[in-house]
Amino acid sequence: MMRPEPLDPGAELSFTRPAGFLPPRTAPDKVQENCNRKLIRVICALFAVAVCNAAFAQSPPTPPRFVVVIDAAHGGDDSGAHLGDEPEKAFTLAFGVRLRSLLAARGFAVVTTRDSDAGVDPDRRADIADRANSQACLSLHAATSGSGVHLFVSSLSPVQGTRFLPWKTAQAAWVMRSLSLAGLVNSALSHADVPVSLGRTALPAIDSMTCPALAIEIAPDRSSDAQKPASLDDPDYQARVADALAAALVEWRSETREEHQP
Secondary structure (H helix, E strand, C coil): CCCCCCCCCCCCCCCCCCCCCCCCCCHHHHHHHHHHHHHHHHHHHHHHHHHHHHHHHHCCCCCCCCEEEEEECCECCECCCEECCEEHHHHHHHHHHHHHHHHHHCCCEEEECCCCCCCCCHHHHHHHHHHCCCCEEEEEEECCCCCCEEEEEECCCCCCCCCCCCHHHHHHHHHHHHHHHHHHHHHHHHHCCCCEEEEEECCCCHHHCCCCEEEEEECCECCCCCCCCECCCCHHHHHHHHHHHHHHHHHHHHHHHHHCCC
């Protein structure tokens, strides 16, 4: 049996730390660890922001909304013309719904002056178009006389646009733009083999609008080129007219955006 050697009172004592043994953390160590964690979180957040900014910088800017106002004429006590089995107010409302669907499918923001059989006075129609900050307004009408589509632009004499425009003649500052829009609509309808004519007249609602605006009166297609006359209630005829109007507005949107490019 081995006996332990006696300790020398003057010798220095040394201890070996067992494996896996960690000294208890002091308060300053805990503070430093919390600071490190916060710093890592801040760095990660800044990195995420930098990645998002780079992605946005590489993606093309979103084009502004292109607003079109559809003004279905008449409504309420104002039935408009008698079109055989239905009044004009019913035809313009139904055709407006068809056109609105076509435009929405092509990315337009569409505002309507009425969505039901409600009477809307001319000033209110103009106010809706003006507040919408629209790039085009189509006022829809129908008639049994004539053939094809009749386009009307305000008869007001063109004036230079100013900050404050007289309410009753505000369209005067937009007449030239309205004539340009009418030219595109005329071409699109002709391309669709729809007879079309263009005229100018006083238009109470449109005369107060501060945007390119047209009155569009749809009549049966009685042209000699047509294989057979197309009545107003002919769904194929309505589709041809609506498609042509939508095509014209797509071209109008492209031209308008090109004009505003820097």
